Amino acid sequence: MVLRRASLVDGRAAARVLDDxxxxxxxxxxxxxxxxSVLAAARIEQAQTTGIRGAGGALWGFEVDGSLRAVxxxxxxxxxxxxxxxxNLASRALDxxxxxxxxxGRRCSSIVGPAPAVLALWERLRPTWPGAREVRDDQPSMVIDTRPRITSDPDVRRSRPDEFESVLPACIRMFTEEVGYSPAxxxxxxxxxxxxxxxxxxRSFVRTDRDGRVQFKAELGAVAGGVAQIQGxxxxxxxxxxxxxEKGMAAVVEHTRRDVAPVVSLYVNDYNARALAAYRAVGFRQVGTYATVLF
Known part of the structure; x- marks a missing residue:
């Protein structure tokens, strides 16, 4: 496929709004x-079926000599x-x-992804966009592509549709603890x-007690390109x-690698020493750094 050339703004290549x-x-x-790229790729893979608009956003591209090089x-x-x-290419694409x-205009609740791109993009936007509520500039990006190092929890399983009323409050509590406000x-x-x-x-996993109360939970928030990213x-x-x-994550990794994707990833705040220790005990290793700008 031959891609259309990007237009120029003040002599610089401009990002093009991509289509299906x-x-x-x-x-x-x-x-x-x-x-x-898994967070973006998950939406773009969805666009293969629904179209870009149906995937819930817009997609911009930066081209060099007619070849798409960044999105x-x-x-x-x-x-x-x-x-x-x-x-040089990264700088021009981010510009x-x-x-x-x-x-x-700012319509997003966050800028998120690999730290070098996120932080550089935010530096360019900060003078004109409303101030960020928080910038998390060091979030280790971790993966595991082997069996967990520890024994998994046999009671961790996929959530059932009839458990929605029990799972939802746990999800809201997690989000509120992590981000600072309720998403309800x-x-x-x-x-x-x-x-x-x-x-x-x-893509939702839980461990519950005898009364159905959620004791542990996690989700596969993004799945694309052979990678499943654990969130929540x-x-x-x-x-x-x-x-x-630790044992719950080991179980999620086993389920995911068997049924969903061979590589399991996540990202975590650098100051969350307990979580980092738990993920390392399971067998996750750091392969990069994410950053999140929250609005």
Missing amino acids: ADVRAALAVCALDPVG CWAGANMVPVVPVDDG AFAERAKDH SGPGGPYEARVRGLIAEG VWVAPELRGRRLS
Whole structure:
């Protein structure tokens, strides 16, 4: 496929709004860094079926000599996917994405992805976009592509659709603890629909007690390019310190590698020493660094 050339703004190449015909080329860009790009790639893979608009956002591309070299997903989260081995190309692509984002206006709740691109994009946007609520600039990106080092919890399993009313409160508590506000939007709201969808897709995992109360939970928040990214890891506060997270994560890894994707990833705040120790005990290793700008 021959890609259209990007236009110029003040003599510089501008980002182009991509359409459904560009999806395959965009996925090829993501494939250069499957772990770093998984958040964007998951949406772009969805666009193969639903179209870009149906995937819930817009897709921007930066081209050099008619070849797509970098992309940026602009939806509820903004996720830049730019090359790391060519500093000049990365700088030009980020300039182009920043200009497009300024024209687009801030509609996202975060900028997230590999730290070099996220932080550089935010530096370009900070003078004109409203101030960030928080910048998490050091979030180790970790993967495991082997069997866990520890024995998994046999009681961790996929959530069932009839458990939605029990799983949802745990998800809301996790999100509120992590981000600082409740995502609840009422019955049928977007967050509730997201939780229900993950359960239906077999991407929600729980351990419950005899009364059905959630003791441990985690989700596969993004799956694309042979990578499944775990998100939303949570242990009930009264049970913390009993290694439920280590054994629970080992179980999630086993389920995921067997049924979903061979590589399992996650990212975690650098100051969360307990979580980092737990993930390393399971067998996760750091392969990069993410960053998140929260609005």
